[in-house]
Amino acid sequence: MSVVIPVYRVQGYLRACLNSVLTQSFEDFEIVAIDDHSPDASGRILDEYAALDSRVIPVHFEENRGIGKARDAGALKARGEYILFLDSDDTLADGALKAIADRLEVTGYPDILLLNHVRTYWNTRVQASAASEMLSAAGTDVFTALERPEYLSMFAVVWNRVYRRKFYVDDHKFTFTDGIYEDALMVYRTMLTAERIAATDHICVEYRQRRKGNSMGTPGRKHFGIFEQYARLFEFLDEHPRLEPLxxxxxxxxxxxxxxxxxxxxxxxxxxxxxxxxxxxxxxxxxxxxxxxxxxxxxxxxxxxxxxxxxxxxxxxxxxxxxxxxxxxxxxKVRTRLGNAVYNQLYRLHLRRPVDENLAVYAAYWNRGVACNPAAIYEKAKEIAPNVHGVWIVKPDAVDRLPKGLDYVVANSPRYWEVMARAKYLVNNVNFPNSFVKRRDQIHFQTHHGTPLKQMGIDQQRYPAAAKSMSFARMLERADKWDLSLTSNQHSTEIWERVYPCAFEAVEYGYPRNDVYFRATGEDVLRIRRALGIEDGKTTILYCPTVRDYRKGYVPHIDLERFCHELGPDYVILVRTHYSYGANPHLESLQERGLIKDVSRYSPVEELCLAADALITDYSSIMFDYACLDRPIVTYADDWEVYRKARGVYFDVLSGKPGETPGMTATNEDELIEAFRSGTWNSSRSAELRAAFRERFVQFDDGNAAERVVRRLFLGQNATPAVVPLNERTPAPSPTAVA
Structure with missing residues (x-):
């Protein structure tokens, strides 16, 4: 079998598609994948798979030709006895190819084999095909469309059937017509031509019902092409009088x-x-x-x-x-709006006023203060786009911590409604509240706040601990307001596109918050260490565990008192708990005794990373940021199996595979202590793993991310400067190098 896959703008779904074929129990197949000059990373993904498996045969078009021409090219290159057209955002069900091969043999190798499918939705709903009973009723019968015209009522797409290559390519030389709705014409022409048709009720294709983003769901004049396609069908009927009964x-x-x-x-x-x-x-x-x-x-x-x-x-x-x-x-909806007097009156009033082309609103971590990517963008905008005035949204308890001279509004205050209604630019590393009305002239720039290891977006639906009290429909309504989605590596680009199935544009500029890792000097490193009270010559370890969705409150996973005693006085341990946790009396006690430094409320976290010789973390996205510094990372995960099952992850950080594991790993305290005692935390093996990890995840972080964002977002310019190659970047020197 030849599985022909046309590929265009599907980087978030393509891996799942290819994996669904490559893991089939039936192995006598090839994948002919046609990169229809896709502007995203789809072509690179195909080449990556082809390098690992010779059954993947990529073909790259020099210009975009459309899905029909891509399928034509794949059919001509196919070598299998049968051709299966699979769309690149869909997947094959387990056992599909084996079921197809078995039914082809039983039915004597017909011209066309009709397949069953299910329709899958973003909210995990699965809908059976309307043709399931009809396919089941066919049994092992072989027939023509004239004999069984009811089978012409099946969903008219080419991916729910397989074609004998001799029938399709050699005997009749079928090709797709230009434009959309080409599936319907091809389906009817092939069905009306075939002399032997059979069916299977085995579910073979999992058709992804895209929430947004597929070509058929994009409005425009192209949909008028449907009339030409059906005119061709009736012309075909005129040329074949025997088909008049149909x-x-x-x-x-x-x-x-x-x-x-x-x-x-x-x-x-x-x-x-x-x-x-x-x-x-x-x-x-x-x-x-x-x-x-x-x-x-x-x-x-x-x-x-x-x-x-x-x-x-x-x-x-x-x-x-x-x-x-x-x-x-x-x-x-009216009752809801009327229930909020401020929203219904003041906000609506401001929404009728013109958008302020030189006003930007910033927020971070649910209005906790000035931080993360929005903060770095804000600072760079003051430098190279000073005409754009920035206003920060903060909670009341964050006001005292704000820098002097900063313009801010308290969430839900009268001026808050004004700036939210009138700002041209809205920059946030999380979502704005449901009450925010996205105007057509506004630009919502979603920066995110980490590279995803744990499952995010609609993927969380499979994990009750992560999904508790969450409305995924409302979450996607908020994400629908994004115009631009920032990423720092291709992994994030693919994940965000798939788990937030909305119509935003991905911008691969790097994380502005990580610019400091390439711009800080040795003097900066020493200054930060002295501000933290770290003595010269001390090896400093930053320990950053992440939150556990399956557990309430902060629960230590390391006996920090034992850890400090075992490592001795030459080490300084900085402990930073997740921002969602409050003050911890146990950590305060350890700090008072001089065993650790509790830096849970220290800001910015980037300074802690610059001060540290090494990082210990579990599943926190800080590992991806710290990798910019090219310093040792130790993964301590004593609850890996519980976390993986409760929260879900995208790859195995403990696998030891290059590109998945950032350095040495430990699953209990003894292993962790031994890693530092023996020096393996900073070994050549650790460096090799870190290099592969950096190659995969430190793709676009080079010290210039904020400038690229500001030039694109506020100045309407090309995103310059270009990303510096990884081997040409120089991160901030380590504490040892400047001691």
Whole structure:
């Protein structure tokens, strides 16, 4: 079998697609993957897989040709006896190829084998195919479309069937037409031509119902191409008189497709709806077979409206139905709005005022203060885009910690509603609240606040500890407001695109908060250490454990008193708990006794990293930032199995594989202590692992990320300077080097 996969803008889904094929129990296959000049990293992902598995055959187009031409190129290159077209954001179900091969053998190798599928949604819902019973009823029968016309009513896509290559390529030389809706024409032409058709009810394809971002769900004039595709189908019928008994069924399919497309606001925009209806009505009248019988029910009513050709009548009927469906929803929304007087009156007033082109709003960590990527962007904007005035949103208890001279608003204060309504730019490392109304002229720049090791976004649905009290629908509504999503490595780009299925643009500029790791000097390192009270010559370890979703409150995973005694007086231990935890009496006691330095409230955390000779962490994203410094990282994970099952992870940080493990690992205190006593924490093996980890995750961090963001976001310029190659970057010197 040849699995032909057209690839375009699917970097967040492509790995899952390829893995679903490569892990099939049936192994006599090849993957012919056509990179249709994809502007994202899809082409690089294909080459990566091809380097690891010879069954993956990538083909790179020099220009974008469209999905049909990509499929044509894949079919011509295919060497298998059968061709399976698989879309690159879908996956094969377990055992699919084996089930296909078995049914092909039993049915005597037909021209076409029809496949069962399921439709999967972002919220984990799985919907069975409407054709499941019909596919099951076929058993091992072999037939033609004239003998079993009901099978023409299956979902008209090429990926829910396999084609015998001799039939498809050699005998009939099928090719796709230009434009979208090319699937329908190809499906009907091949089905009407095939002399032997069979079916299997085994679920073979998992069709991903994209929430946003697929080509069919993008409105525009391209959807008018549907009329040309069906005109070609009826021309094909005219050329084959023997198929006349099928004309009425195919006409009904065409008219239903017109109405379905017209009803989708994500396909036909309001100003084009009347024209699309008129063309649908004209096609209906032109191709309607003599004696055609209207379908029953509401569909029959819509067919009559097409026959009548009155858009006003169609609009009235559809509006009435929509009004009834929306009445209760609208009433609930009105009650919610009226329940918040400030939101309903003051905010609405400001939303009617013009957007201030030179106003930017910043927030970080749910308004905890000036921090992270937004802080670095704010500082760089003051330098190279001084015309853009920045205002920070903070909680009341953060006001006392703000730098002098900073312009800020307290969340939900009167001026807060004004700046949220009028700011051209909104920069945050988390989401703004649900009450925020994203105006068309505003730009929402989502910086994020770490590289994902733990599962994020809609992936959390599978993990109750992470998903408790979370509305994923509301989460995605907030993410729908993003215009730009910042990443510091390709791993993050792929994950964010998939787990937040929204229509934002990924910008691979690096994390501005990490610029300091390449700009700080030896003097800066010494200054920070002295401010922390670290004596010269002391080896400083920064310990940063992350939060546990399956447990309330901070629970120590290291006996810090024992750890300090075992390492001795030449080591200084900086302990920083997760920001979601409050003050810890045990850590305060250890600090009072001079055993550790509790730096949980020290800001910024980047200074702690600059001061440290090594990092100990478990699953915290700080490991990816600290890797910028090219200093030793020790992974201490004594609850790996519990954490992995409770929270979910994207790779095994304890695996010891290059690119997954940043350095030495320990799963109990004895191993951790021995790592420092023996020196393996800073060994050549540790350096090798760190180098591979940096190559994968320190891709775009080079000291210039904030400038790239500011030039793109505020100045409308190209994102310059270009990213410096990893081997040409010089991180801040280690404490040992400047001692």
């Amino acid at each position: 004309r009425a069924l195919l006409f009904e399919r065409a008219a239903s497709h017109y109405l379905f497309t017209l009803a989708r606001e994500d396909r036909i925009v309001t100003k084009d709806r009347k024209e699309f209806f008129k063309l649908s009505a004209a096609s209906y009248k032109h191709f309607r077979p003599r004696g055609f019988v209207l379908p029953d029910g509401s569909q029959g009513v819509r067919f009559r409206l097409l026959a009548h050709g009155s858009y006003a009548a169609y609009a009235a009927v559809t509006a009435l139905g929509a009004a009834r469906r929306q009445m209760s929803k609208r009433a609930a």
